[in-house]
Amino acid sequence: MAKRIDVKDLDIYYGKFKAVEGVTMTVEPRSVTAFIGPSGCGKSTVLRTLNRMHEVIPGGHVDGKVLLDDQDLYAPNMDPVAVRRMIGMVFQRPNPFPTMSIRDNVAAGLKLNGMKNKKQLDEVVEKSLKGANLWNEVKDRLDKPGAGLSGGQQQRLCIARAIAVSPQVLLMDEPCSALDPISTLAIEDLIHELKDKYTVVIVTHNMQQAARVADNTAFFNLAATGKPGKLVEMNTTQKMFNNPDEKATEDYISGRFG
Amino acid sequence: MSSSITGVSAADTAPHGEDPKSALEGDRASTGRLGDRLFGGAATGAGLTVIALVVLIGVFLLSQAIPSLMKNEVNFLTSREWVPSGDHPRFGIALMAWTTVISSILAMLIAVPLGVGVALFITQYAPPWLSRPAATIIDLLAAVPSIVYGLWGLQIAGRYFNPVGNFVTDHLGWLPLFKAGGTPQNTIAFISLVLAIMILPIVTALSREVFAQTPGPHKEGALALGATKWEMIRTAVLPFGKPGVISAAMLALGRALGETVAVMILLSALAPGSPWSWSIFNGGETFASKIASAAAEFDSPQKTGAYIAAGLVLFILTFIVNAIARIVIERRKAFSE
Ligand SMILES: Nc1ncnc2c1ncn2[C@@H]1O[C@H](COP(=O)(O)OP(=O)(O)OP(=O)(O)O)[C@@H](O)[C@H]1O
Ligand SMILES: [Mg+2]
Numbered sequence: 187m188a189k190r191i192d193v194k195d196l197d198i199y200y201g202k203f204k205a206v207e208g209v210t211m212t213v214e215p216r217s218v219t220a221f222i223g224p225s226g227c228g229k230s231t232v233l234r235t236l237n238r239m240h241e242v243i244p245g246g247h248v249d250g251k252v253l254l255d256d257q258d259l260y261a262p263n264m265d266p267v268a269v270r271r272m273i274g275m276v277f278q279r280p281n282p283f284p285t286m287s288i289r290d291n292v293a294a295g296l297k298l299n300g301m302k303n304k305k306q307l308d309e310v311v312e313k314s315l316k317g318a319n320l321w322n323e324v325k326d327r328l329d330k331p332g333a334g335l336s337g338g339q340q341q342r343l344c345i346a347r348a349i350a351v352s353p354q355v356l357l358m359d360e361p362c363s364a365l366d367p368i369s370t371l372a373i374e375d376l377i378h379e380l381k382d383k384y385t386v387v388i389v390t391h392n393m394q395q396a397a398r399v400a401d402n403t404a405f406f407n408l409a410a411t412g413k414p415g416k417l418v419e420m421n422t423t424q425k426m427f428n429n430p431d432e433k434a435t436e437d438y439i440s441g442r443f444g
Numbered sequence: 445m446s447s448s449i450t451g452v453s454a455a456d457t458a459p460h461g462e463d464p465k466s467a468l469e470g471d472r473a474s475t476g477r478l479g480d481r482l483f484g485g486a487a488t489g490a491g492l493t494v495i496a497l498v499v500l501i502g503v504f505l506l507s508q509a510i511p512s513l514m515k516n517e518v519n520f521l522t523s524r525e526w527v528p529s530g531d532h533p534r535f536g537i538a539l540m541a542w543t544t545v546i547s548s549i550l551a552m553l554i555a556v557p558l559g560v561g562v563a564l565f566i567t568q569y570a571p572p573w574l575s576r577p578a579a580t581i582i583d584l585l586a587a588v589p590s591i592v593y594g595l596w597g598l599q600i601a602g603r604y605f606n607p608v609g610n611f612v613t614d615h616l617g618w619l620p621l622f623k624a625g626g627t628p629q630n631t632i633a634f635i636s637l638v639l640a641i642m643i644l645p646i647v648t649a650l651s652r653e654v655f656a657q658t659p660g661p662h663k664e665g666a667l668a669l670g671a672t673k674w675e676m677i678r679t680a681v682l683p684f685g686k687p688g689v690i691s692a693a694m695l696a697l698g699r700a701l702g703e704t705v706a707v708m709i710l711l712s713a714l715a716p717g718s719p720w721s722w723s724i725f726n727g728g729e730t731f732a733s734k735i736a737s738a739a740a741e742f743d744s745p746q747k748t749g750a751y752i753a754a755g756l757v758l759f760i761l762t763f764i765v766n767a768i769a770r771i772v773i774e775r776r777k778a779f780s781e
Contacts, residue, residue, distance in 0.1 A: 239668055242667055244572075275668035277668075283662060283680065283683070285684065295669040298671050298679075344665070348668075
């Protein structure tokens with residue numbers, strides 16, 4: 187199920203503004219990769235190009251290649267809808283569909299894929315909620331609105347929704363930034379478990395979090411304000427936190443700037 | 445809802461089963477200040493005045509209508525006769541009710557899907573250079589007075605509708621609903637169409653507003669699951685906009701039910717004693733048009749009371765429509781905040 191992502195020489199634009207330049211990196215399957223870097227350096231932007239969500243923004247376009255196990259995601263005949271079905275995404279702010287029940291939220295993606303069988307749907311809903319460590323908390327109120335959950339529960343609901351369609355890759359943009367420490371730990375545990383099945387990419391501002399969950403870490407930075415962001419260094423988390431190749435990485439991680 | 449924005453909600457801290465609203469009770473603490481008290485008092489006063497006014501109007505209308513109704517010699521609700529004056533008044537609203545309801549429902553059936561479609565196009569599909577002017581034009585159209593639509597129907601659109609109407613009655617006339625009767629441009633079918641055009645901008649303008657407010661995160665949530673544009677609209681935009689569309693439809697229905705001038709100048713009244721017909725290619729009078737065309741000749745309290753009674757029915761009809769809309773919206777509320 188899990189697949190590798192190869193990014194080759196990627197430039198990312200918002201209209202005429204080049205937000206990120208020359209990113210080349212490999213995201214290993216069945217591993218957690220963290221994106222770190224100062225605010226505005228383009229972490230979210232890069233993440234969103236991995237499942238072609240970037241182009242949803244008017245004027246958003248890219249130059250370069252993103253390969254999912256040798257399949258070019260930006261090939262002319264590649265349907266962005268198909269890409270997003272393979273590569274799921276969890277956003278910084280939990281965004282369950284407010285008009286849907288908990289069950290329907292999790293089943294939303296499956297229904298889009300045409301799954302109609304009630305029993306089959308219920309099975310996947312249960313499996314996904316268990317996978318997101320939310321089942322025990324919500325199993326008695328599956329028909330209640332998803333928006334009635336706490337923030338941390340909502341975020342896990344969004345994770346359940348994303349993994350219900352069995353994506354190859356799961357992208358998470360600061361999934362814990364709106365959550366309390368306990369919910370954060372719950373989600374970090376979950377990320378650990380997800381790694382067995384999925385390729386996970388997570389954006390985080392929290393160095394400890396990166397150190398705790400990520401196998402590999404990519405550090406992005408801005409050369410100067412107004413200049414495009416760049417990938418400075420990508421290595422195993424171990425190496426990034428102990429003896430990074432770049433001085434800038436060391437400075438950022440040790441809190442000397444950014 | 446605030447919890448999805450901040451990630452924290454009152455529900456997080458409130459113990460299970462307790463009303464989360466109680467955490468917000470502190471808001472009331474500020475009402476001790478003079479400004480708050482003044483404003484609070486003024487608002488309460490204004491609210492009470494409005495309620496009192498409505499009650500007074502209702503009492504007045506009832507006091508006028510009841511004596512006439514007492515003298516009525518036929519069933520007010522089911523009779524098709526309308527002879528409100530004289531010693532033996534016989535009047536019923538069956539015909540008016542049918543004409544009013546069927547023309548408004550037809551207008552809704554045309555205007556709501558069309559309006560929602562146009563609103564979706566403007567907010568979701570059209571490029572910005574097109575959507576902004578289109579939205580402005582629709583908002584302007586919503587403010588056009590109904591007499592303009594009436595005149596337009598009378599002078600221009602009617603001519604083009606006649607052949608269409610004749611075609612329908614020729615080919616589908618065997619259905620009671622489409623039985624021929626009178627010049628098409630003076631029939632219920634045509635006023636339904638004019639009413640639809642009249643309420644279309646209202647439905648469109650209000651729907652556009654709610655669709656445009658669909659939170660980006662909901663739309664992105666759907667797209668990130670691999671929804672196509674239309675699927676995204678179905679999972680995020682339409683559910684979010686539904687209460688708004690319902691209120692828009694009800695507002696529009698209210699306007700269609702109460703529309704007076706355009707109906708009066710377009711629809712030809714039936715001769716007294718004409719047989720009952722289910723056809724929409726038939727003339728008739730709505731509550732509003734009948735009352736308006738007779739208003740100049742209210743010569744006796746008996747007659748006036750009969751018309752007021754008819755007006756009250758229209759009022760109740762609109763009230764029920766609004767109540768149903770409220771119930772629908774309330775029922776979905778838990779899911780739409
Ligand atoms: N919708 C947009 N339109 C135009 N420019 C944008 C848009 N979103 C982001 N940008 C720009 O792209 C650059 C990178 O932004 P991005 O959101 O990717 O940063 P980030 O690293 O995720 O920051 P943060 O840590 O604060 O989330 C910034 O200069 C930002 O101003
Ligand atoms: Mg970001």
